[in-house]
Amino acid sequence: MNLPSDYEQEMKELLGTELEAYKKSLDLPVMQGLRVNTAKITCEEFEAITPFSMEKIPWIPNGYFLKEEERASRHPYYFAGLYYLQEPSAMTPASRLPVEPGDCVLDLCAAPGGKATELGGRLMGQGMLLANDISSSRAKALLKNLEMAGIPNVYVTSEDPEVLERNFTSFFDKVLIDAPCSGEGMFHREPRMMEYWKERGPEAYVPVQKKLILQGARMLRGGGMLLYSTCTFSRKEDEEVIEYLLQEMPDMRLKEILPYEGFAKGAGLEKCVRIFPHRMPGEGHFLALLEKSGEDSRPGQENLRTGKRKAPKLPDCAEEFLSLLSYPIDRENLKLDRDRLYLLPGRVEVPKLRFLRTGLYLGDVKKNRFEPSQALAMALKPEEFVSCIRLEPEDVRTVKYLKGETLDVSDLPVEKQKGWQLICVRDYPLGFGKLAGGILKNKYYAGWRWQ
Numbered sequence: 001m002n003l004p005s006d007y008e009q010e011m012k013e014l015l016g017t018e019l020e021a022y023k024k025s026l027d028l029p030v031m032q033g034l035r036v037n038t039a040k041i042t043c044e045e046f047e048a049i050t051p052f053s054m055e056k057i058p059w060i061p062n063g064y065f066l067k068e069e070e071r072a073s074r075h076p077y078y079f080a081g082l083y084y085l086q087e088p089s090a091m092t093p094a095s096r097l098p099v100e101p102g103d104c105v106l107d108l109c110a111a112p113g114g115k116a117t118e119l120g121g122r123l124m125g126q127g128m129l130l131a132n133d134i135s136s137s138r139a140k141a142l143l144k145n146l147e148m149a150g151i152p153n154v155y156v157t158s159e160d161p162e163v164l165e166r167n168f169t170s171f172f173d174k175v176l177i178d179a180p181c182s183g184e185g186m187f188h189r190e191p192r193m194m195e196y197w198k199e200r201g202p203e204a205y206v207p208v209q210k211k212l213i214l215q216g217a218r219m220l221r222g223g224g225m226l227l228y229s230t231c232t233f234s235r236k237e238d239e240e241v242i243e244y245l246l247q248e249m250p251d252m253r254l255k256e257i258l259p260y261e262g263f264a265k266g267a268g269l270e271k272c273v274r275i276f277p278h279r280m281p282g283e284g285h286f287l288a289l290l291e292k293s294g295e296d297s298r299p300g301q302e303n304l305r306t307g308k309r310k311a312p313k314l315p316d317c318a319e320e321f322l323s324l325l326s327y328p329i330d331r332e333n334l335k336l337d338r339d340r341l342y343l344l345p346g347r348v349e350v351p352k353l354r355f356l357r358t359g360l361y362l363g364d365v366k367k368n369r370f371e372p373s374q375a376l377a378m379a380l381k382p383e384e385f386v387s388c389i390r391l392e393p394e395d396v397r398t399v400k401y402l403k404g405e406t407l408d409v410s411d412l413p414v415e416k417q418k419g420w421q422l423i424c425v426r427d428y429p430l431g432f433g434k435l436a437g438g439i440l441k442n443k444y445y446a447g448w449r450w451q
């Protein structure tokens with residue numbers, strides 16, 4: 001691979017005698033990976049049903065090396081949100097931010113959701129994830145990925161972080177900043193990134209990275225943790241950004257990152273981690289984990305956390321549909337916004353922002369009918385809906401369903417012969433359908449159809 005000469009010089013300064021090994025690693029096949037969505041299925045359960053040849057990634061608890069990315073992206077289990085396809089080193093930042101159920105988590109640069117889907121999954125429906133990206137087109141892909149992963153307790157926004165900072169000072173328990181960067185760790189996978197790099201190298205990204213890390217740190221509560229990551233090797237975008245933060249905010253301090261034998265230490269900041277492709281099987285990343293000192297106090301945020309809500313009065317059709325669910329719904333967290341019904345994440349009250357989503361979108365009130373959303377289907381377990389149709393992955397009707405076709409399902413067992421059905425591939429929901437006389441009217445969201 002022909003690297004830009006300035007870049008090669010920069011890498012020589014960083015790697016010294018390891019430069020040749022790094023360059024050789026770029027001639028090896030690109031690493032691909034699959035990360036199991038543990039909010040939907042355990043790794044053991046997925047290993048028992050996977051049709052792909054996979055090998056455990058030793059430093060990611062739910063990550064696997066995968067050789068058949070193409071096939072995995074066109075399998076019904078993918079549409080059921082059982083996994084996310086992600087390059088192995090890109091799985092590392094979310095795996096090293098210790099998110100726990102009940103946390104309030106911010107992913108400031110989240111699109112398309114490779115890390116947000118993991119952070120959200122680890123919340124197990126408790127607490128809240130605010131997933132933001134300044135680009136509204138990229139935020140749409142983020143929303144799709146979070147909904148496909150079945151994450152209910154999420155706000156998706158497309159805001160300038162300045163706006164978020166005004167509203168969430170000292171608020172979040174955990175913050176991830178997967179910063180925009182010059183992408184040197186992507187050269188192997190996407191050689192065209194070298195052309196962008198020649199036009200906009202590391203210097204172009206440093207100002208925004210410095211701004212983002214300060215904004216993220218200010219939104220962190222005392223005792224909270226922030227993880228900064230990039231997929232680039234330049235010291236300017238990595239350690240120097242951390243040095244800048246430590247200088248500007250003396251209440252932030254570096255923490256040890258859960259180790260792995262292939263990780264290299266940061267250049268001059270030993271607690272930071274670098275992933276180099278010649279040292280371990282990953283394309284390349286930088287990670288720094290920081291903690292904010294001080295009390296767990298969230299000045300001025302008490303009412304955001306404990307705000308009282310009032311249960312809305314719902315139309316009969318919505319009540320009727322909700323009676324088909326045994327999904328836990330706290331009625332005070334229901335919000336009817338014109339015709340759209342949402343279940344807001346509990347505990348937190350969030351101000352008006354440029355939202356793409358507020359909580360779990362349950363469905364629409366249309367005249368006297370209620371149409372459940374695709375997001376609701378993805379967040380359910382089969383036992384939480386009154387009637388399910390289970391298809392096998394090999395059954396041709398599974399793909400036909402994902403293509404939006406009407407199906408004859410008269411041969412399949414079903415709890416209720418008429419009305420709404422949750423359509424599953426085995427035990428994993430794909431979407432809704434409406435049954436009458438053994439024929440299933442397809443309600444799979446048209447925007448997600450199998451192409």
Ligand SMILES: C[S@@+](CC[C@H](N)C(=O)[O-])C[C@H]1O[C@@H](n2cnc3c(N)ncnc32)[C@H](O)[C@@H]1O
Nearest residue numbers: 109110111112113114115133134135178179180
């Ligand atoms: C490295 S990508 C994030 C990848 C994502 N974390 C994932 O794992 O899928 C960086 C993202 O930052 C966004 N971005 C750039 N400038 C930003 C800013 N000032 N505020 C918020 N997001 C920004 C870009 O639109 C881009 O989607």
